[in-house]
Amino acid sequence: xxxxxxxxxxxxxxxxxxxxxxxxxxxxxxxxxxxxxxxxxxxxxxxxxxxxxxxxxxxxxxxxxxxxxxxxxxxxxxxxxxxxxxxxxxxxxxxxxxxxxxxxxxxxxxxxxxxxxxxxxxxxxxxxxxxxxxxxxxxxxxxxxxxxxxxxxxxxxxxxxxxxxxxxxxxxxxxxxxxxxxxxxxxxxxxxxxxxxxxxxxxxxxxxxxxxxxxxxxxxxxxxxxxxxxxxxxxxxxxxxxxxxxxxxxxxxxxxxxxxxx
Amino acid sequence: xxxxxxxxxxxxxxxxxxxxxxxxxxxxxxxxxxxxxxxxxxxxxxxxxxxxxxxxxxxxxxxxxxxxxxxxxxxxxxxxxxxxxxxxxxxxxxxxxxxxxxxxxxxxxxxxxxxxxxxxxxxxxxxxxxxxxxxxxxxxxxxxxxxxxxxxxxxxxxxxxxxxxxxxxxxxxxxxxxxxxxxxxxxxxxxxxxxxxxxxxxxxxxxxxxxxxxxxxxxxxxxxxxxxxxxxxxxxxxxxxxxxxxxxxxxxxxxxxxxxxxxxxxxxxxxxxxxxxxxxxxxxxxxxxxxxxxxxxxxxxxxxxxxxxxxxxxxxxxxxxxxxxxxxxxxxxxxxxxxxxxxxxxxxxxxxxxxxxxxxxxxxxxxxxxxxxxxxxxxxxxxxxxxxxxxxxxxxxxxxxxxxxxxxxxxxxxxxxxxxxxxxxxxxxxxxxxxxxxxxxxxxxxxxxxxxxxxxxxxxxxxxxxxxxxxxxxxxxxxxxxxxxxxxxxxxxxxxxxxxxxxxxxxxxxxxxxxxxxxxxxxxxxxxxxxxxxxxxxxxxxxxxxxxxxxxxxxxxxxxxxxxxxxxxxxxxxxxxxxxxxxxxxxxxxxxxxxxxxxxxxxxxxxxxxxxxxxxxxxxxxxxxxxxxxxxxxxxxxxxxxx
Numbered sequence: 001x002x003x004x005x006x007x008x009x010x011x012x013x014x015x016x017x018x019x020x021x022x023x024x025x026x027x028x029x030x031x032x033x034x035x036x037x038x039x040x041x042x043x044x045x046x047x048x049x050x051x052x053x054x055x056x057x058x059x060x061x062x063x064x065x066x067x068x069x070x071x072x073x074x075x076x077x078x079x080x081x082x083x084x085x086x087x088x089x090x091x092x093x094x095x096x097x098x099x100x101x102x103x104x105x106x107x108x109x110x111x112x113x114x115x116x117x118x119x120x121x122x123x124x125x126x127x128x129x130x131x132x133x134x135x136x137x138x139x140x141x142x143x144x145x146x147x148x149x150x151x152x153x154x155x156x157x158x159x160x161x162x163x164x165x166x167x168x169x170x171x172x173x174x175x176x177x178x179x180x181x182x183x184x185x186x187x188x189x190x191x192x193x194x195x196x197x198x199x200x201x202x203x204x205x206x207x208x209x210x211x212x213x214x215x216x217x218x219x220x221x222x223x224x225x226x227x228x229x230x231x232x233x234x235x236x237x238x239x240x241x242x243x244x245x246x247x248x249x250x251x252x253x254x255x256x257x258x259x260x261x262x
Numbered sequence: 263x264x265x266x267x268x269x270x271x272x273x274x275x276x277x278x279x280x281x282x283x284x285x286x287x288x289x290x291x292x293x294x295x296x297x298x299x300x301x302x303x304x305x306x307x308x309x310x311x312x313x314x315x316x317x318x319x320x321x322x323x324x325x326x327x328x329x330x331x332x333x334x335x336x337x338x339x340x341x342x343x344x345x346x347x348x349x350x351x352x353x354x355x356x357x358x359x360x361x362x363x364x365x366x367x368x369x370x371x372x373x374x375x376x377x378x379x380x381x382x383x384x385x386x387x388x389x390x391x392x393x394x395x396x397x398x399x400x401x402x403x404x405x406x407x408x409x410x411x412x413x414x415x416x417x418x419x420x421x422x423x424x425x426x427x428x429x430x431x432x433x434x435x436x437x438x439x440x441x442x443x444x445x446x447x448x449x450x451x452x453x454x455x456x457x458x459x460x461x462x463x464x465x466x467x468x469x470x471x472x473x474x475x476x477x478x479x480x481x482x483x484x485x486x487x488x489x490x491x492x493x494x495x496x497x498x499x500x501x502x503x504x505x506x507x508x509x510x511x512x513x514x515x516x517x518x519x520x521x522x523x524x525x526x527x528x529x530x531x532x533x534x535x536x537x538x539x540x541x542x543x544x545x546x547x548x549x550x551x552x553x554x555x556x557x558x559x560x561x562x563x564x565x566x567x568x569x570x571x572x573x574x575x576x577x578x579x580x581x582x583x584x585x586x587x588x589x590x591x592x593x594x595x596x597x598x599x600x601x602x603x604x605x606x607x608x609x610x611x612x613x614x615x616x617x618x619x620x621x622x623x624x625x626x627x628x629x630x631x632x633x634x635x636x637x638x639x640x641x642x643x644x645x646x647x648x649x650x651x652x653x654x655x656x657x658x659x660x661x662x663x664x665x666x667x668x669x670x671x672x673x674x675x676x677x678x679x680x681x682x683x684x685x686x687x688x689x690x691x692x693x694x695x696x697x698x699x700x701x702x703x704x705x706x707x708x709x710x711x712x713x714x715x716x717x718x719x720x721x722x723x724x725x726x727x728x729x730x731x732x733x734x735x736x737x738x739x740x741x742x743x744x745x746x747x748x749x750x751x752x753x754x755x756x757x758x759x760x761x762x763x764x765x766x767x768x769x770x771x772x773x774x775x776x777x778x779x780x781x782x783x784x785x786x787x788x789x790x791x792x793x794x795x796x797x798x799x800x801x802x803x804x805x806x807x808x809x810x811x812x813x814x815x816x817x818x819x820x821x822x823x824x825x826x827x828x829x830x831x832x833x834x835x836x837x838x839x840x841x842x843x844x845x846x847x848x849x850x851x852x853x854x855x856x857x858x859x860x861x862x863x864x865x866x867x868x869x870x871x872x873x874x875x876x877x878x879x880x881x882x883x884x885x886x887x888x889x890x891x892x893x894x895x896x897x898x899x900x901x902x903x904x905x
Contacts, residue, residue: 167313167335168361
């Protein structure tokens with residue numbers, strides 16, 4: 001493959017790299033600027049961690065971060081459990097394609113639609129808005145992602161393993177706990193990480209379903225940015241980027257590992 | 263003892279009927295195979311036994327208890343999956359311990375049993391590895407260990423060898439058999455691979471389209487297919503369909519082919535194994551006749567059975583076969599006359615027995631050679647009269663004294679000295695046979711025959727001289743003894759007439775013990791014991807063989823003696839002697855000759871026959887592509903399946 005790329009079609013490498021530049025230059029700028037001594041984004045005043053320091057002192061941001069982490073962890077746990085169960089249930093007992101497709105719908109739906117829908121629903125059941133409402137909202141779409149990932153893993157998992165477990169005398173519950181879950185673990189973990197990263201920087205749904213007194217981090221950032229992008233925001237973006245990156249790479253590793261195992 | 267009884271089990275998946283009222287009995291301790299093409303329902307049946315599938319209809323009982331009510335995880339049945347289904351996140355040890363842990367056994371016992379079974383399958387060194395670190399063969403052993411460690415009543419194996427490469431497969435085949443022996447668990451293996459089934463199983467059920475076609479031991483399945491499907495599915499076969507006629511099967515476009523008796527006018531399928539087919543070149547100037555039918559080329563009309571003797575010898579004598587083949591033409595001509603007499607006198611019983619050994623085959627085939635025998639007919643008749651009085655007498659006499667079955671012969675001869683030597687004698691005889699073949703012209707043999715007479719007689723009356731007997735044996739093989747024996751028989755018969763009659767009242771037996779009982783006059787006791795000895799030594803071959811001798815056309819006997827080729831066609835043999843067979847009218851052209859597995863495979867094109875006719879010959883058949891040949895077989899070697 002690599003050799004083919006070098007022979008003959010070398011000029012195709014240009015658009016390939018241009019695409020990468022287009023994708024990552026803006027991000028690179030943000031990261032770079034977060035270390036800029038100068039406040040102005042137009043001049044480089046030398047390397048500094050000053051904005052990171054300011055960031056930590058910013059009360060609003062700290063609050064937002066805490067809110068976000070609560071929502072992210074809570075929704076991740078919920079969506080992982082529910083999503084896994086849904087995936088297993090779909091794989092084992094469902095023959096309808098429609099039901100299958102509906103399970104991952106929230107992941108594909110426009111956030112806006114989901115957000116409005118949830119808001120209307122909360123209003124209908126007279127639920128107060130707060131972190132809990134954001135958490136539930138994030139669980140809805142997080143679950144869809146977990147289901148999709150676990151389901152994919154299940155579809156090429158060997159069901160004979162579970163039969164083997166039953167054959168060897170294990171009850172269905174033991175089989176699920178000792179065989180099904182461990183074999184699905186990498187998929188479940190990948191799904192959980194995905195749900196977590198998505199929840200951390202989710203804006204639209206949180207914006208609609210959060211109480212004004214308890215904004216999540218993206219909402220805080222949004223309100224700050226309205227008065228101009230400060231280097232503090234750059235620093236925050238860089239931190240978020242680092243977290244997401246780590247998680248994504250970790251998730252990738254997990255899946256690779258699991259593939260090697262099966 | 264029946265372990266599992268499956269009674270009228272049906273299972274449908276929507277439109278598809280996977281199992282259609284299947285009934286089977288699986289016996290305690292046997293190695294049973296469910297064989298069939300993919301989609302025949304075998305896997306469904308297996309899953310019903312394991313408890314992963316419920317039948318729509320029917321009952322499955324284990325030791326008389328309803329198995330269907332018990333959920334999969336409580337059945338004393340374990341399944342080895344085709345994919346092995348090892349738990350990837352557990353070590354070998356943990357995989358094997360899993361089933362025992364579910365039984366809540368004490369930790370110590372679990373550890374001991376796991377260690378023990380790891381030892382049994384030879385994986386003690388890999389105990390702490392994960393499945394993905396093992397080779398295919400090792401994984402299979404783990405799967406097997408995991409299943410047998412539970413000590414189930416029944417072990418199910420789903421295509422156990424299909425995922426292994428050829429070499430490992432052969433090894434595992436042996437391993438499986440050994441294990442089955444060792445642990446004494448009833449095995450049921452599901453496979454689409456007939457070789458696998460034939461080599462592993464004691465009994466095989468052939469399934470097709472959700473129905474059981476035939477349940478039999480491998481040999482019966484091969485030799486006596488009962489349905490057209492089995493005939494076509496197990497091994498290569500030549501199939502002809504037609505109507506049963508008076509002396510064969512009338513196949514449109516081909517004429518009347520030799521076939522066993524059937525109901526006149528019924529349509530039926532005639533099945534002939536390639537190795538039962540005899541070929542003879544049609545041009546008289548044929549310079550290189552196929553090895554198979556060297557005999558025929560000389561005397562095309564004579565229907566003696568080298569091909570047949572070949573197959574039998576093949577099974578019994580292995581390498582000696584070739585020497586045997588060569589011997590036939592020479593020996594035949596000589597032996598013919600004699601045997602014709604004998605055969606007539608002795609009747610069916612002797613016939614059937616005659617078919618067992620290579621030497622015998624020659625003789626037994628004689629009556630099928632009416633022309634050659636015609637000259638002797640007059641004589642024969644007188645002989646026959648003499649013997650008729652004491653029919654049973656001489657028959658049994660011959661059984662012991664005649665060098666017909668190789669084993670019996672050697673045993674009898676050597677037995678006069680030391681029974682222990684009986685077994686060792688075989689190779690010698692084989693060599694002797696070759697020698698005779700090499701030098702022996704019919705004339706030379708005839709000369710020696712005179713000297714032999716005394717020796718043979720003494721053998722029959724019990725005053726045996728060991729050296730003389732060794733001679734007898736070696737010549738016997740070439741057919742000389744046959745002649746001598748025939749004459750001596752008449753003499754001895756006269757002496758033994760009275761005694762024989764007394765003995766004749768005894769019912770014919772199916773055990774080797776029959777020999778001493780029925781023939782004390784002719785062979786001395788030691789000889790008789792020797793027969794027994796050989797029988798027990800080579801239990802597999804000898805016992806059923808002698809069973810075949812006396813049992814004749816009793817099919818049940820065959821079922822119990824799966825490994826012997828001898829018990830195969832006794833009934834056909836009887837028929838044969840009753841009336842000479844018409845010759846097959848088939849003529850064909852050699853289209854292809856290939857050699858593999860020590861066998862020559864000859865493909866023939868026959869005018870008017872759809873598809874090809876296959877013939878097989880041990881060793882190299884020197885036959886050229888394009889040669890015109892006459893294709894024949896003994897009616898006794900063919901199987902007729904009523905349509």
